[in-house]
Amino acid sequence: MPRLPNTSPQTLSVLELLLESPRSWHYGYALSQLTGLKSGTLYPILMRLADQGWLETRWTEPEQPGRPPRHTYRLTGEGAKAARTTLAEAPPSRMTRRLVFVPGSR
Amino acid sequence: MPMHGFLGRLADALARQLLSWLHRRVEPGSREWLDALTAESECADDGWQRLRWVLGGVPLVWTINKRRRMNEPTRGTMRARIAPGVANIAAIAGGHAVIIQAIDVATHFFRCHLLFGNQPGGCQDHPFVFASIAIGGAVLGMIVALALRARFAAYWWAVISVFNTVGSVWYLRSGIVDLPRYGATQSAMLMAATFGAVLVAIVRETPWTETGASFLSRHRITAHLIAGTISFAMADFLIRMHDRHLVADTVSHYAVLGSAMFAAILAGLIGRHGSRRSAKGTIVRL
Numbered sequence: 148m149p150r151l152p153n154t155s156p157q158t159l160s161v162l163e164l165l166l167e168s169p170r171s172w173h174y175g176y177a178l179s180q181l182t183g184l185k186s187g188t189l190y191p192i193l194m195r196l197a198d199q200g201w202l203e204t205r206w207t208e209p210e211q212p213g214r215p216p217r218h219t220y221r222l223t224g225e226g227a228k229a230a231r232t233t234l235a236e237a238p239p240s241r242m243t244r245r246l247v248f249v250p251g252s253r
Numbered sequence: 254m255p256m257h258g259f260l261g262r263l264a265d266a267l268a269r270q271l272l273s274w275l276h277r278r279v280e281p282g283s284r285e286w287l288d289a290l291t292a293e294s295e296c297a298d299d300g301w302q303r304l305r306w307v308l309g310g311v312p313l314v315w316t317i318n319k320r321r322r323m324n325e326p327t328r329g330t331m332r333a334r335i336a337p338g339v340a341n342i343a344a345i346a347g348g349h350a351v352i353i354q355a356i357d358v359a360t361h362f363f364r365c366h367l368l369f370g371n372q373p374g375g376c377q378d379h380p381f382v383f384a385s386i387a388i389g390g391a392v393l394g395m396i397v398a399l400a401l402r403a404r405f406a407a408y409w410w411a412v413i414s415v416f417n418t419v420g421s422v423w424y425l426r427s428g429i430v431d432l433p434r435y436g437a438t439q440s441a442m443l444m445a446a447t448f449g450a451v452l453v454a455i456v457r458e459t460p461w462t463e464t465g466a467s468f469l470s471r472h473r474i475t476a477h478l479i480a481g482t483i484s485f486a487m488a489d490f491l492i493r494m495h496d497r498h499l500v501a502d503t504v505s506h507y508a509v510l511g512s513a514m515f516a517a518i519l520a521g522l523i524g525r526h527g528s529r530r531s532a533k534g535t536i537v538r539l
Contacts, residue, residue: 176293186290186309191316194286198320209292218289225377 150200153229157184157190159237162230165202165220169227172205172219193220201226265300268307275310283321286313314359337403339525344406348394355386377424384421391417399523408450411519415446415512423508441492443511447515450482453477454524473521485510 151192153162165173179189198203203223206216222230272291279287290310297303356376360366365376376383395410419442453476488509 174293174296175289176296179293186293186306186310188309190286190290190309190313194313194316194320204289214295215288215292217292218285238466 153196153201153233154237157182157188158196159234160166160184160193161189162222162234165222166227166230166234169222172207172221173218174219178220196226199226201229261300263300264304268294268300268304271304271307272310275314276309278314279317280321284316286317296539339403340403341398341406344394344398344401344408346405348390348397348406348410351393352390352525355390356383357381359386380421380425384417384425387417388414388421395463395519395523399534404523407523408454408520411523412443412446412450412516414514415449415519418441418509419446419515422511423504437492437495438508441488441505441509444491445484445488445509445513446516448487449481449513450520452484453517476519477521478514481510481514484513484517486511 153159161178161184164178164181175186175189175193178184178193179186182189184192193202193204197204197220200223202220203226204218204220207219209216266360272294275287275475276291287310290306290313294303294306297306359379359382360376363379363382365374365378391410391414395414398404398410399407416439418438422440423442489506492509
């Protein structure tokens, strides 16, 4: 039986984190550190969520001069609703505990 | 713990080189996500962290290019459908024509006959000549198929190359002492080689997970060896059902195992070639 979309443990951990502050913009590096996901896993997930309309993205000016603009992410209204449903329906075995916590976002 | 000094700087330089290489592998219009990853790499505390972060760009680029290919409209529908088929048929038929012709010339030259087998006057009086034709022809067929981007034909010739190579070694090692056993071993080898190539082709072509991070997608060589082992087991099981004498012979066993493993590795190389071509956006999916 094919797996439902966006129910992998990695995707669930990203959704869980984004839902903690759905109106805030998140940076990719911080998401990676907070979920413990490597960049090669995290970015394909973000790409897919953005393609599905669950995630909105925007470029922000860098905080320090000389650095490139940064890409930030947050859930759309529809995405937040769908994420809540997905997390509620996900079996407990699929839920992952975040192992890494770095306070603050960079 | 941050790592400083020469190694840290080396890792940093490697990370920047890798980023530059990755950017060249993605079309300018599809670089948004790679640019995002690149910008975030500036947040890394040291060179090693940056290198670890940038290494994630490799699967990301693979995903970006795969999505771009999937979203591309099919250009010239009829041509897109017919051209790969023609290339595959030409690569398979052309290769066989060359091999058959070469064998025909060799039998005339050495005044021997194929049907006599290992009897006096048979072609197996000259095993190295005919083995070279069989192996060389198949390998040439595989190379031509890859050049024509005819992936199915390339897998086909990989199976034949493996079969001819292992078969030649098997023959030179043990000789043909009795034809029924030889026939059974040949069947098992061909089955094992076919299973090996097909399984690895499936491993290479299947998008394993939505994140592309499954064990098999991260450990391709292991995946190929597993596919080879499964192929050997399947061929061995099928042949045991018909010919129990085969399993008593260690040499035959090695021949079947060798066929499965060799085919799996060759098929992996073909898939890798296809992926590399795909990264440049030039491959035609077959």
